[in-house]
Amino acid sequence: MVQREKAMDSNAITRAYFDELLVEMRHMDAVVPDTRLELYGETFATPVMTAALSHLKGKGGEGDGMVQMAEGAKTAGAVNWAGMGDEAQFDAIAASGARSIKIIKPYADETLVLSRLERAEAAGAFAVGMDLDHSFGANGQPDFVLGYTMRPRTMREIEGYVKRTRLPFIVKGVLSAVDAQKCLDAGVRGIVVSHHHGILPSAVPPLLVLPEIVRVVGGRIPVFVDCGVMNGMDVFKALALGATAVSVGRPVMNAVLENGAQGAADLLGEITAELAGAMARTASPDLRHIDRSVLWRRDGSRP
Secondary structure, three states, rough: OOOOOOOOOHHHHHHHHHHEEEEEEOOOOOOOOOOOEEEEEEEEOOOOEEEOOOOEEHHOOOOOHHHHHHHHHHHOOOOEEEEEEHHHHHHHHHHHOOOOEEEOOOOOOOHHHHHHHHHHHHHHHOOOEEEEHOEEEOOOOEEEOOEEEEOOOOOHHHHHHHHOOOOEEEEEEEEEHHHHHHHHHHHEEEEOOOOOOOOOOOOOOHHHHHHHHHHHHOOOOOEEEEOOOOHHHHHHHHHHOOOOOOEHHHHHHHHHHHHHHHHHHHHHHHHHHHHHHHHHOOOOOHHHOOHHHHEOOOOOOOO
């Protein structure tokens, strides 16, 4: 077999960029920080959210881990996200009382997309959206996920979804200012800056492109960040660069498997406490006043 160099691992690049960013301390005039998040007219205890995961196994491999994750998010006062799954599962997720955002795959079958949108809204979803980064497979052909063919969407099609639902419509998989502007033009009410856990090799780290996206958005819609978030300091760095809130994926998966809903609640609480510690030691009183100038790169430059 011919040996050749492979493209760089996007997850390793993302982790390295998190670790490239350093934080200065500020103690004068500091106060006990307020981690509350205001989002779509509701208040949450934390900007630390679950990620839009799918097919989670519950505690000890038993039960529905997606429902357990939602129950944990509710206990923690956090926003819950839900990925791929059928309508009955999301009904159960919504019934947990968690304020949940349903992300729908870009199915080639448009009737499936519309039925999932309608069912999520009827179940009481907090918001809905689509992860456009699953449109194509690694070979450049339409993706095929668990028996379903996907396809890309135009800006006009996204605009149609926005108009079809009374809920905020969110696009996941935005990793450029170009797509951020198109989302604004389509009337989207939130974007997730994400490379879907390395779906594109050599992808730019979300935090590296985040400031440019934030400038384009200009505060008009929330900007969420996903991929590689492991602790409260990671969350703090994302918020300092302009994120509205941040999703945690892999650690939540492990917490649910180990201790179900309580595991998810405990983890979200621990990460929020770490965030509060970073806020306190940088004189950041609340989420709106985390000063980007506390961040440095290892080489002494500013991000």
